[in-house]
Amino acid sequence: MKRGVFERVIAPGFKDERKVKQHVMIIHAIHDKHHGIFGGSLKFLIKTYANSCCYLTQNGDNGNYIHLNFDCEELMSQQNRANNKSHIPSNSILFEKIVPAALIGMGIVTLGLILFAAGVLLGIVQF
């Protein structure tokens, strides 16, 4: 599993995180007397990833560690779904024909306008 997936689950209050094996991440939590063992940070973390791909399996012996177990297949499929939304669809007339034509056309018009403004500066175009 990519480390990038884990990087974004660090919540405020957690000191560091280590991946011990493919499916499990250990997070070193800062002890918070006022809000229980892991305080609001754990709640935030679980809430952020409160879906089928992440579940808490074990508290550390001294209460300062948690193990988060990740369902890799589910995580990867979620990531793939997200990636598909942020990619240009293939065989799209808009992106294959219209956008390139618009970019070229606008580039030519921009050049024309700049030449015109330069003409004003050089006194070729009267103002």
Next chain:
Amino acid sequence: MSINQILPFISTAVMLWFTVDVFQRYFVRRNPAFLYWGIGLAMFGAGSFAEAYLSLAWNRWIFFVWYLFGAALNAAWLGHGTLNLLVRKKWVNVVTGLLIMGSLFAGYLMLQAMPKLDETVFTTSKPVSEQYGTKVLETGESAPANAQTITTTYRGEEVTAVRGLLPLGTPVRLTTPFFNIYGLLTLVGGAIWSAYLFWRKRVMPNRVIANVLIAAGALSIGFASTLTRLGYGQFLYLGELLAAILMFIGFRVAARPQPDEGIVQNTILASAD
């Protein structure tokens, strides 16, 4: 009220909304690009408001605002925002300094021009964009209907000119092409370049569309301004409204959160550098 009196009011409202939106984003993210965009949009909005006002009545200081912010400076500040968004180098700070000094200098030149304004030619029946400049008539060219002409000596020659609010050879008018060339290059060029980068990488379709809209909006005002300089000022307000709407939609589309946006954008920026 004619359509040319209504359009600037609509543009002003759109620009006000747009400006507030961009400044809000600046206060959240503290990205200077949004600050420069906000300043440029505020200038654009002030110019639109001045046009709206001047379609109803004359005020020399409103004209000052219209020319300095609406005609001269706003495109450059908007473009500078785009430059800050695309390039994270130290030389951009030098350009910022030059832009500030250039803007102050243009303001100074505009102040110098104020006592020389030919206010007697002003009429609310025509858009201010059609009457701000004195234009020399070429040989064989006839003056438009109802235009007031003057015969004067200009650059050592006797010429006939259509009278305008700013007399012939007013120095502040020489500064506008500099600002507008810079604004056009950075705003439109930057938007086209960004759209091309995202399109080439086949990522973030919303940014591709957003940048196309921003470029189209900026071009519509650039095109309308050029037509104004050629004596067809009646299209300026329509161009402004189109620019305001297209750029606002583009900005909103670009700002819409997308999955994995941060990762993709960082990759694009890294490849752009």
